[in-house]
Amino acid sequence: MTRPLVARIDTAALAHNLGVARRAAGGARLIAVVKANGYGHGLVRVAQALRAADAFAVLTLDEAAALRSAGYSHPILLLEGYFHPDELPEIARRRLIPVVHREDQAELLARARLEHRVDVFLKVDSGMHRLGLPPQRLATAAARLGDSAAVGSVTLMTHFACADDPAVGVAAQMAVFDAAARGLGLPASLANSAALLRYPQTHGDWVRPGIMLYGASPFAEQSGEALGLLPAMTLESRLIAVRQIRRGEAVGYGATFVAPRDMKIGIAACGYADGYPRHAGTGTPVLVEGRRSRTLGRVSMDMLAVDLEAVPHAHVGSPVTLWGEGLPVEEVAAAAGTIAYELLTAVAPRVRIEEC
Ligand SMILES: Cc1ncc(COP(=O)(O)O)c(C=O)c1O
Numbered sequence: 001m002t003r004p005l006v007a008r009i010d011t012a013a014l015a016h017n018l019g020v021a022r023r024a025a026g027g028a029r030l031i032a033v034v035k036a037n038g039y040g041h042g043l044v045r046v047a048q049a050l051r052a053a054d055a056f057a058v059l060t061l062d063e064a065a066a067l068r069s070a071g072y073s074h075p076i077l078l079l080e081g082y083f084h085p086d087e088l089p090e091i092a093r094r095r096l097i098p099v100v101h102r103e104d105q106a107e108l109l110a111r112a113r114l115e116h117r118v119d120v121f122l123k124v125d126s127g128m129h130r131l132g133l134p135p136q137r138l139a140t141a142a143a144r145l146g147d148s149a150a151v152g153s154v155t156l157m158t159h160f161a162c163a164d165d166p167a168v169g170v171a172a173q174m175a176v177f178d179a180a181a182r183g184l185g186l187p188a189s190l191a192n193s194a195a196l197l198r199y200p201q202t203h204g205d206w207v208r209p210g211i212m213l214y215g216a217s218p219f220a221e222q223s224g225e226a227l228g229l230l231p232a233m234t235l236e237s238r239l240i241a242v243r244q245i246r247r248g249e250a251v252g253y254g255a256t257f258v259a260p261r262d263m264k265i266g267i268a269a270c271g272y273a274d275g276y277p278r279h280a281g282t283g284t285p286v287l288v289e290g291r292r293s294r295t296l297g298r299v300s301m302d303m304l305a306v307d308l309e310a311v312p313h314a315h316v317g318s319p320v321t322l323w324g325e326g327l328p329v330e331e332v333a334a335a336a337g338t339i340a341y342e343l344l345t346a347v348a349p350r351v352r353i354e355e356c
Helices: 011-025 035-039 043-049 061-069 085-093 103-111 135-147 171-181 193-198 329-335 340-345
Strands: 006-009 029-033 055-058 076-078 096-100 118-123 151-157 233-245 263-268 285-288 291-296 304-307 319-323 352-355
Touching: 011 029, 011 043, 011 193, 035 043, 035 340, 043 061, 055 061, 061 076, 061 085, 085 096, 085 103, 085 118, 096 103, 103 118, 103 135, 118 135, 135 151, 135 171, 151 171, 263 319, 285 329, 319 329, 329 340
Parallel strands: 006 352, 029 055, 055 076, 076 096, 096 118, 118 151
Antiparallel strands: 006 233, 233 263, 233 319, 263 304, 285 291, 285 319, 291 304
16 A cells, blocks of 8 residues: 555646636736746646646746646746846747846846847836845836847836735835836736735736635635635545553654543654644644544654544544645644745655646
């Protein structure tokens, strides 16, 4: 028998979530963000399920090449642009769209001699202070790129730091972006999932949803289900041992959980080497045979312990859902002090993937 841990990918859920994003986007075109191995769901599998998107966004040339090799002719955005000028000929040949986020990148591209003109997304830093040109330099860079024989279309772009946080929102960054873009007459791309769902004024010409396509909510206070999304990944395992422990006995490394009474516990085949967060403490929710329960003690490399009080009939082989259908990944992430993005993208290569 193979190890029972499996990540089930629901490709119909991906397609459904794309529909939700489309409806929210109104007339804007949609770039499906499929970086980080399709947020852990498998790059090519996700691209197939989301092929109705208008474009894809990835990080690296390798990911873009994998999509082209799999037959996708969509526009493909490289979210961090090119890392080295050597990449430009391949970017042109594969008709990829680099983000240009520094002035020296813009200058180098403007001077390049390439097989085809390269369309670009020119990124302005509207307040996140990560990537992007200073707003006051945007017009000059846009003009330089627009005048270059190496460049096709120029689309303006920015990224929001707090679109998921209603206390901050997007207003300040929108004001900076609008002022920088005014009069340039160029198309724009601003919205991640949170902005797409909450701030129609950010939609512009191209929206860039990621997390919502995988069925997770970008908001702490609103569930994916409430947004009409379906979980695309269910991480499921089984009990490989069941044992009775006595009051006062400890469970797992560091003996961090000590039984307050006699207890029945189960050991599930899933650990931090599978991508389950080691920092998830006692009480992180799991489903055993579909019933809610909790983890006990420290997560080991290959297994974790669960409380069987709510599921007394559980036995070796009983299914254990770590997240997904019936147990939102956002909820597990919150209990572990992290976000759904981290859990989904951390699923390890050794975890078997099944499509359903
Ligand atoms: C530049 C950019 N746009 C869009 C996204 C998608 O964001 P989300 O997954 O929150 O929708 C990301 C994700 O990190 C990003 O870096």
